[in-house]
Amino acid sequence: MTGPRVAGVGMTPFGKHESRTARDLFAAAAQEAIADAGVEHAAVEEVRFGNFMGEFAEGQGHMGPLAAEAAGVHAPSTRIESACASSGAAVRQGVMLVQSGQADVVLVGGAERMTNLSTADATEALAAAADAVWEVRPGMTFPGAYALMTQAYFAQYGGTSEDLAHIAVKNHANAVENDLAQFQRAIDVEDALEAPTVCSPFGLYDCSPISDGASAAVLVSEEYAAEHDLDAPVAITGSGQGTDSLALQARVSLTQTTATERAAAAAYEEAGIGPRDVDVAEVHDCFTHAEVLALEGLGFYDPGTAIEAAREGETTADGDLPVNLSGGLKAKGHPVGATGSAQISELTKLLEGRHVNSDAVSDSPGTVGLTHNAGGTVASAVVHVLEVVA
């Protein structure tokens, strides 16, 4: 048993999709994933769909049925909402369905429409991921919350805006050739440092953009893949989720992400690996500093050291541990409910040698990739371990 196989993936370009609804976007991603998997629509037994702000953007809840309709399948379909980790959590529900033998073929994914909202309305919608009583009412926004966590980190460990700029530069560089990315252009450290301030220490290039987009994956059991002779060399060998207090004030620390640590511990245990075994990772860089927190929470770096690793280039495409080869949330874009399953889509292609940045990754059996998707100020975290098994 190696775990559920990623039989097929699909993803719309991330960016501005004038006048396309979330369901339209998901239809494109889901049809691509089903075709890529080579399974019949009728074979899909369950659908788990991530969406965060449909109520705000389109007045639309209850998107489970819409997702199934968009995919052209008649299976039970449930919307999973875990803020920006919505589709990571949807993938996890799908993984558990296949792992447990309750389904052989599951469609997972997510979609988000955001650019039809004004910046103020999008900021308000995103704030629903924080604690409405203890954080949002006093005026907290997400750039503010992450900036607070960053300032605490700088105070505890040191670090500068210039250090963070290296992360933005790296992720933009990774996106240059990725046709699905929102920003296919390189920036340099000066661009980042000279950009308008959003919320100190964050400038514009420290922040992921407002995006529209959808992503999907078809997960199948190992037995199903074998019986139907599917070309599905990547298995999900570990899946973990962690939950922390929603409000920052209730956390033990502002520089440590307990939910990520819990999710990683569970995923590593299931996969039978440790952080040193990971060859490539897609992590949740909604802000540059979020990538620092992720790399430490995942155990790749000791607390307080990942910011230096960024400065030293250890996580670039030709570094020891390539991180966010897709361009990350920063440059690929961040249609929030689609981000977690987009990580699965991009990482699967990277591991299968069919991504524009696959040169940075081996597609040989034993190569290990990891995805990390976070919700809110990491009150929710979902980690998946993917491995080339054939």
Added chain:
Amino acid sequence: MTGPRVAGVGMTPFGKHESRTARDLFAAAAQEAIADAGVEHAAVEEVRFGNFMGEFAEGQGHMGPLAAEAAGVHAPSTRIESACASSGAAVRQGVMLVQSGQADVVLVGGAERMTNLSTADATEALAAAADAVWEVRPGMTFPGAYALMTQAYFAQYGGTSEDLAHIAVKNHANAVENDLAQFQRAIDVEDALEAPTVCSPFGLYDCSPISDGASAAVLVSEEYAAEHDLDAPVAITGSGQGTDSLALQARVSLTQTTATERAAAAAYEEAGIGPRDVDVAEVHDCFTHAEVLALEGLGFYDPGTAIEAAREGETTADGDLPVNLSGGLKAKGHPVGATGSAQISELTKLLEGRHVNSDAVSDSPGTVGLTHNAGGTVASAVVHVLEVVA
């Protein structure tokens, strides 16, 4: 193997909870369920929480972490949203986790705050369960949609407002002694017929109310119950979910609920029973006619005949098949995200002989109960079969 046991249940009174947030309400229900189960908080391995309109009512999404915090547990916690079937779907995710051996102890439930919204705002929030593009934009509301389905039924099979009134009278009668119910008072057919029209053929008493409330249940594996000597005689022996097109226009029929049929077929198959084996049911009567559609979709009555059964009193407390002994959504109240798990809570108490209306039900082994929770105009349906096994 008999299936996951319902080790404990909890529920706030349904009604108007001035100034209590959804998280406050869930804290009460969850703590009651955990105490009722007799398990340690630390034993809870997963949380699945249903909420529908937190974004509209409290500007609050991402309620998974809030639900875990309210319950005092640190397990992975995910919000499930499936409109008015949100917590039915959350229960199903929990059942699957236990069935599959992925968890021995799961907390499931839901909460909704609604009465802080104006009637217009609540109507708009509820409309997010329908198709925003094809139904809501042209002006459809939920009373309108269900009234349309009722008029189609009357045209196809016959039926009158007076027939429907018998359902409201029955459900109000069942709630009279239920301290958790929103309306603990009897009405008669004349009251129903003389009430103001909401949307023809519906008068005020054909419609479930706007409510606040929360409900929860602790599900454990059979092995865990035995090892820890838990008093948990009720097992969930079948669980099914069905999904249909979100918009009414895409349905095959307005008088038939395919999602309910699919959910019931799956639940019956898993439980190894048929509709004739069910002794007592809690069904989704968001409108009186919804109970008619449910009873037919569940196979208790042939198409077009459940309305006559209502008139004949076959589903009253002393009828052949008592339906909605709790008072149903109509009289118990309908805090939408809490309704599905409230059905589990009420039915478990009924089957365990500790509900005020338990006299109408045997608590002997072999007694079978059923819950039916629907979302939107039954685009989503979740059915559970509960059985007294010890």
